[in-house]
Amino acid sequence: MNEIRLLLAEDQELIRSSLQIVLEMEEDLVITAAVENGEEALNYCEKDQPDLILMDVNMPVMNGIEATKRIKEKYPQIKIIILTTFQEMDYVIEALQASAEGYLLKAIDTKDLVAGIRVVAKGGHLINQEVAKQLFSGHIHKTDRSTQQNAHRYGLSKRELEILRCLCDGLSNQSIAEKLFLSMGTVKNYISSLYSKLEVSNRKEVLEKAQKEKLIE
Secondary structure, eight states, rough: OOEEEEEEEEEEEEEHHHHHHHHHHHEEEEEEEESSSHHHHHHHHHHOOSEEEESSOOSSSSOOHHHHHHHHHTTTTSSSEEEEEOOOEEEEEEHHHOOOSSEEETTTTHHHHHHHHHHHHOOOOOEOOEEEEEEHHHHHHHHHHHHHHHHHHHTTOOOHHHHHHHHHHHHOOOHHHHHHHOHHHHHHHHHHHHHHHHHHHSSHHHHHHHHHOOOOO
16 A cells, blocks of 8 residues: 655644544555644745645635745645535635645545545545535535626516527527527527617627626526
8 A cells, every 4th residue: 555645734733743643544645744823835846746735725924825836836746635624615715726636624524634635635626515516506606696686787688698509609590599599580689689789780699698798608
C-alpha cells in the first residue's frame, strides 16, 4: 500500500491534535507536519511538498482559501481537501474555484474522511453530499431569481420567457409549437411580442439581447 504524506492546516489545537492521532492510526497515512494557518502551510510546501493537505477554512494570518490558491499556483500537483464547520455556499464555490480537490465538513465520520483522503490521493474529487445538494439548489434558485428579475424589467411573461429560451436554443417555430403544445399562430404572436418588448427585429438580435441582459441562464 502506497504511503500518503499529509499536511494538516488547522488553527484549533484540539482539532489538529485529534486529527493527527486518528489519521496516524492508518498504515498508509503519514502526517509530515501540522500547522496553524495558511501562511505556515505555504511556507512548509516551499521546503517539502506533501501529497495532500487537509486545509481548514477559517484560520488567522492567511485563511484556507487564500492558501489553497497560492499553493495550487506554485505546486499544482499537491492535492487539497478543504475541511470546515461552515456550510455557506460561498466557501464551497471559492474552494472549488481555487482548484481544491475536495470539500468536507469537520463533522464527517472518521472512516469517511480516511476514505475521502484515499480517493483524492488517487486523483479523484469529492464533495460532501449534503453540501453538494445545497450548492446545486442554491445555484438554481439564485439563477432563477436573477433571470426573473431581468425578465420583469422588460415586462416578459412566464410564457414569453419560455419562448425566448426556445429561440435561444435555436428551435424553429414548428418545434416551439410542438414543445410547448401551442398553435403556430400563437407562437408567432408571442415572438412578435418578444421582438417588440426587447426592441429587436430578428433571432440573431434576440439572442444577443438575451445574453447581454442575462434573460436566460
